[in-house]
Amino acid sequence: MSRTDTSRRGSRQGRAGIRDVAAAAGVSITTVSDALNGKGRLPDATRRHVREVAERLGYRPSAAARTLRTGKSGLIGLTVTTYGEEPFTFTEFAYFAEMARAATSAALARGYALVILPATSRHDVWSNVALDGTVVIDPSDHDPVVTELVRQGLPVVSDGRPAGTLPVTAWVDNDHEAAVLDLLDHLAAAGARRIGLLTGTTTDTYTRLSTTAYLRWCERVGQDPVYESYPAHDPCAGAVAADRLLARPDRPDAVYGLFDPNGTDLLAAARRYGLRVPEDLLLVCCSESTVYATTEPPVTTLSLKPRRIGTAVVQLLIDAIEGIDTGRPVEQVIPTELIVRTSSQRRPPRTTVSAPRSPARD
Amino acid sequence: MSRTDTSRRGSRQGRAGIRDVAAAAGVSITTVSDALNGKGRLPDATRRHVREVAERLGYRPSAAARTLRTGKSGLIGLTVTTYGEEPFTFTEFAYFAEMARAATSAALARGYALVILPATSRHDVWSNVALDGTVVIDPSDHDPVVTELVRQGLPVVSDGRPAGTLPVTAWVDNDHEAAVLDLLDHLAAAGARRIGLLTGTTTDTYTRLSTTAYLRWCERVGQDPVYESYPAHDPCAGAVAADRLLARPDRPDAVYGLFDPNGTDLLAAARRYGLRVPEDLLLVCCSESTVYATTEPPVTTLSLKPRRIGTAVVQLLIDAIEGIDTGRPVEQVIPTELIVRTSSQRRPPRTTVSAPRSPARD
DNA sequence: CCTCCCAAGAGTCACGTTTCTGCATGATCA
DNA sequence: TGATCATGCAGAAACGTGACTCTTGGGAGG
Structure with a gap:
């Protein structure tokens, strides 16, 4: 009969939270979290029961809360340089489309999604999205966006070797x-x-x-x-x-x-x-x-070979994000055909x- | 000399939080938030001071925290149907590229970013990103993704009139x-x-x-x-x-x-x-x-005219997200050329x- | 019989914001 | 002069998770 119970009536509107699942399953929040994430030590019976209840309530964990808590959003930025007001240019059309397609597939296969963010975006858009890392296509010399991202401690992988002393985490390019x-x-x-x-x-x-x-x-x-x-x-x-x-x-x-x-x-x-x-x-x-x-x-x-480049760029970026130290060199040269x-x-x-x-x- | 002060020493690693700004500026958290977001009633002097300190500390508000609090992420999903394992098909290449380009621009102009999410994505990817709404391209009859999104209360706008009784918020199509x-x-x-x-x-x-x-x-x-x-x-x-x-x-x-x-x-x-x-x-x-x-x-x-379609779709979606009831019809037909x-x-x-x-x- | 330990789960804090409410202080007005 | 009010700001409660730390009950070992 705590005030908490009364004030959280019905979990706001519609969406069921982890608390609702816990209540419906007759267990604690911790147990629900552990059961759904495969952590902790729980008998299979409990795990199944919780999962079943969660399914029944249509429970979807809040991405925002999870991101806040874990510090990982599962989002990767895809930055394209712009000419004029449109993202990516006419001449790069087919290249960009193929590259983005491959990058999307590769990211998805590892549980990440891609966010398209032109380099000239309004600053508030950039800071409004929680990124785990960024792919930049053909960064210009001393690109301010890259510098800012690196300063924030985010890994940045570029398509095209960086000009000057741009401090990218890794890059992929053709010879x-x-x-x-x-x-x-x-x-x-x-x-x-x-x-x-x-x-x-x-x-x-x-x-x-x-x-x-x-x-x-x-x-x-x-x-x-x-x-x-x-x-x-x-x-x-x-x-x-x-x-x-x-x-x-x-x-x-x-x-x-x-x-x-x-x-x-x-x-x-x-x-x-x-x-x-x-x-x-x-x-x-x-x-x-x-x-x-x-x-x-x-x-x-x-x-x-934009498809190979898109794939390679994403692999390198996610490796960096997850702190995996593969033997892969941080500078990859993709052969042309x-x-x-x-x-x-x-x-x-x-x-x-x-x-x-x-x-x-x- | 509360424990709070000691435990939050230096705001974890690197990134400055709103608390650090408040401390450095000698004001409260509330004041910082209000000053940066242009809310509340503050004299210009305070506002400027806070902004200056925030700038000096390189403060960037946490997108995740903001999203959790406000319920708005500023992210829009762009769903493409897939054939096989690759997002979007060969024949739709130029159309999709143009459409996505226009959609990106339109979204950006209103402070939103686009997330590419193939319809056949692993479910965990979908639930791992906080979307404010979704654009679906050519949804199939009784598309499970659309149904799920609508069930969650998210606005969904489709490119192409929905087949069957798909409950989209609005749609745009050619005649x-x-x-x-x-x-x-x-x-x-x-x-x-x-x-x-x-x-x-x-x-x-x-x-x-x-x-x-x-x-x-x-x-x-x-x-x-x-x-x-x-x-x-x-x-x-x-x-x-x-x-x-x-x-x-x-x-x-x-x-x-x-x-x-x-x-x-x-x-x-x-x-x-x-x-x-x-x-x-x-x-x-x-x-x-x-x-x-x-x-x-x-x-x-x-x-x-994919550019006009991309723009229209995004406008309709953002209007729905922000609850703006424009006079715009929820079904728009774009003329071909x-x-x-x-x-x-x-x-x-x-x-x-x-x-x-x-x-x-x- | 007492102790120790382990399984199984409960409680609680913290993540970094936004926002609602509240408290002073000085100015205004009858 | 006392009541009212706008101003300028501080406190604290959420938002929904994940991850620590605690608690409880029962079985095994000394």
């Missing part, structure tokens, strides 16, 4: 330089004499590394660099830049486009100038889109160079 | 039937005599409504239906079905494809059969992808039918 060098060798082997590049004006790591790799390759083989830059986040500028590249007096006979839409843009530009692909112009672009398998002609693409199609081969391939792929697991 | 009828009229006006359909074997609402609209149209104009179905979630089956459709003895002279990749698949199939587009075959497909602007020829697409390009016009258009679109705001 962009090796990929570009490989790809250029592939084009040269297919007969390219002068390879052009379609690149971006932004200073992000991907663009920078790829471009310098191109310049180094040119220097090595003694070719004059032939490239055009454009602001990659502008959906229209790509077509214009592709046109400029093919209109040059020193027109290249092969082109590599760094961004996803470059393939279709370059195909369209080639048609305008009456260039046949691959006879007059060899073509490769970096893309995760499957449309390039059915274009006319199919276009060779460089895949950054060159999917060779008609556009980069002077004559039809005798054998399929990339193995026929079933729905693709990685 | 799929009207869109298909319009589109078929457009093809007929361009000279199509026999229009074929590439559709899916699944029974989701979109597929069902679109197909029956097609059948109704055929009946109205007295044309025999010519269609092929395939499992839409299989990336390879689409190409095969497109081929089948054009290989039929009663080959259509115009085709509408219900799914995103159908355009490129049909283009490829047409090339194999030596059919010129649009001279021998008119083509339209439902897609949000921008690649169809630069294919050869550019393909007319039906856009379901037919983006007319070369593939559906027997002769080049004299004027641009769809206005030249800048980066597209909606």
Whole structure:
């Protein structure tokens, strides 16, 4: 007949709390907690009984209370850099979608959920969600969000090696330089004499590394660099830049486009100038889109394997959160894959160079 | 010199709590809370002082504690139906990406964040995150997740009208039937005599409504239906079905494809059969992808306006969460847009039918 | 017979907020 | 001058869990 009993009548509205379960089962709160969480030492009979009662009452433990008590929320932030007011950009579309999809699956498999949080979010949104850790995609140099998160003691894993001295817990990235060098060798082997590049004006790591790799390759083989830059986040500028590249007096006979839409843009530009692909112009672009398998002609693409990156990033983050010290290195390099199609081969391939792929697991 | 003071020394490790701020500012906890949240009646001097101290200590309120106390987490679930083990399917890729992007923006603007939660998640994940409400994309008939959420008293807004008697709070959808009828009229006006359909074997609402609209149209104009179905979630089956459709003895002279990749698949199939587009075959497909602007020829697409849908869904949900009774109807129909390009016009258009679109705001 | 120990569960505190109530102090007004 | 009132703040009660610490009863060992 304590005041407590009276004041907590019926457990507020609707939702049954742990107290209600305890009362209905005729045991204490502790017993309920232990029974449901598999802790403590209880006979199976009691455990079953409690679980049954909880089920009957439709009891769902309060996530907020559990988070407050344990300090773990089971939530992982997925931070994307933004251009303008929209999260993630046009050119990263397919990449981001694949990466996020894999990350979601991987997190879920380990009992975590993903929260999408653009880096430019209002500060109050960031502090309003209890995160156990964060994945950042392509953090900029000295990213204030990352710094703040690390200061709070949260693990941060980045997709893309961090620029400068950004103190991330771990990172996953491709070897962009090796990929570009490989790809250029592939084009040269297919007969390219002068390879052009379609690149971006932004200073992000991907663009920078790829471009310098191109310049180094040119220097090595003694070719004059032939490239055009454009602001990659502008959906229209790509077509214009592709046109400029093919209109040059020193027109290249092969082109590599760094961004996803470059393939279709370059195909369209080639048609305008009456260039046949691959006879007059060899073509490769970096893309995760499957449309390039059915274009006319199919276009060779460089895949950054976003699914593997998304999975790896989440695994590293959750390991850090749970304090698991796996043997895994905190810096992981994921190999890229060159999917060779008609556009980069002077004559039809005798054998399929990339193995026929079933729905693709990685 | 109470035990409380001693036991709470330094506020555990690192993170400063509201108590530390109160102590450092020489005021009570209440005053700190009021000062930071803009409540209560405090002179500006005190408010500024408290804020300054909080800033100096790097105080961040605990989201978990706030959620526990207020019952609001600021989190919205984004549920996607799954095929197999991956969240969202291949064919919905561009649609989902655009929709999720708009939803994220809209939620953020109102101080909410989005949590990605596939419908087939392990139950413990669902109950481990405190949601204020949920957006469900294309809920299936009698979806158990939706039922459970509603039972918990959470508002649920669906993208796509709910099948059966699913008790959602509100929904947003296109008028799929009207869109298909319009589109078929457009093809007929361009000279199509026999229009074929590439559709899916699944029974989701979109597929069902679109197909029956097609059948109704055929009946109205007295044309025999010519269609092929395939499992839409299989990336390879689409190409095969497109081929089948054009290989039929009663080959259509115009085709509408219900799914995103159908355009490129049909283009490829047409090339194999030596059919010129649009001279021998008119083509339209439902897609949000921008690649169809630069294919050869550019393909007319039906856009379901996922950005507007994503925005509308989130607005309705947050209104419901906050108990705002806007005049907005709880059932919103978003108009579709037919983006007319070369593939559906027997002769080049004299004027641009769809206005030249800048980066597209909606 | 006394003690010790272990199973089985009860009580209670703390997590970090928000918010309701309450208590002074000075100003206002009849 | 005494009653009323607004102001400026402090105290304390929740919110619903999880995790310690205690209590109780009974069996085994000395």
